[in-house]
Amino acid sequence: MGNKSWTTPGASRDAQREGKRRAVLQAGARLFNDQGYEQTSLEEIATALNITKRTIYYYVDSKEDILFGCHLLGLEFLGETMAQSQDQSLPVMERIALLIRGYCAWVSTDFGATIAMVREQSLSADRRTALRASKAEVDFQLRSLISEGIAESSLRPCDPRLVAAVVFGALNWIPHWNRVENPVPQEDIAEQYLQLVFQGMVPAQS
Amino acid sequence: MGNKSWTTPGASRDAQREGKRRAVLQAGARLFNDQGYEQTSLEEIATALNITKRTIYYYVDSKEDILFGCHLLGLEFLGETMAQSQDQSLPVMERIALLIRGYCAWVSTDFGATIAMVREQSLSADRRTALRASKAEVDFQLRSLISEGIAESSLRPCDPRLVAAVVFGALNWIPHWNRVENPVPQEDIAEQYLQLVFQGMVPAQS
């Protein structure tokens, strides 16, 4: 609860406006993650920012706009990870690890968690399909990498679709349990996840 | 959309009443899973059963009662799996496999999926804590089994808490993607999950 730097003293009007809009989205994301989208009122978002509900409408057109804005910002950030994992010059296993680490870091941010936690039913049909396309891209990327890994026998034969579902399921679940007073550092989680997904629980029999 | 056997011809009044109450809960669970709890109105549940909203109130006291009833029924079913996995005479790995298979089957049912998908924020505080306790029990069970496995070196050393989070995360995510026209058979999923969690993606180097 607090208003961290609502105003940005030295900055053009436009920059300030953009910063404040972002603050609205961020406050929204936090509350959505904690209470759910439907259970969060604009009044609450306003209170969290020490402003009035009316002011929020100066920066967004509707509540759904806030949610959609969170998704857009979230996807923007995820794009970097996607790009990294597409670097053809790296070995496949490396690229998978990059994708998992990046996704883990991403899902630990406010906007990333919002995408992972809030059910997309709350968005209008067209926006929903757009969103789904972006998510499908990420899913496809992992599946492709897995297929590649199998082809070059770096990976044990398996159904890429199911394995990708396992991996993303496990990652998407992180904000559900790691949203507490002192969370496990996201880097530690990523390493454990990689260890488990690559080597499994059973020790290699020597 | 349909009213499959609302009335049960040959049955005592009480049995009929119980059957109808269950039908209400089941219809609720399905809609909650599809649209989310908050986005589902009692009117919709009534329509799905070809009855009116007022009739629903003959079987439950409130909307929250429906959600809570789903949780109770769901947990009841999960109890069997819990019991199985507690059989001390079985090897640890077997018990872990039983727990994962059972949980996978469970999360593929209407009531199981509801528990996995609906955020508990929608329940009153006391009911929520009761629920959380039941979930914590299951979580504890898996963690214990993992610790046991490590102690007898059937399992590679790891943080049981994190590994349990991975496993349940992956399993809880199933209803999010497997809720389509022709879903992947739940048994197939369980086997792939076991394979992945035990052996990992990387083939054993011989």
Add this chain to the structure above:
DNA sequence: GATTGGTGTAACTCATGAGTGTAATTACCG
């Protein structure tokens, strides 16, 4: 064939929360 209790319905109340109109006020960039 009237009674009774379980079952059903139509038509309500009522609270909540999104979104708006407007005028007055403040902040601060140029």
Add this chain to the structure above:
DNA sequence: CGGTAATTACACTCATGAGTTACACCAATC
């Protein structure tokens, strides 16, 4: 400083959906 952008106060509208009141129905029982 002047003017414009930002913000507030506040009183609205409006739709939605949970829960209720009052009454109709019907099937089995006496």
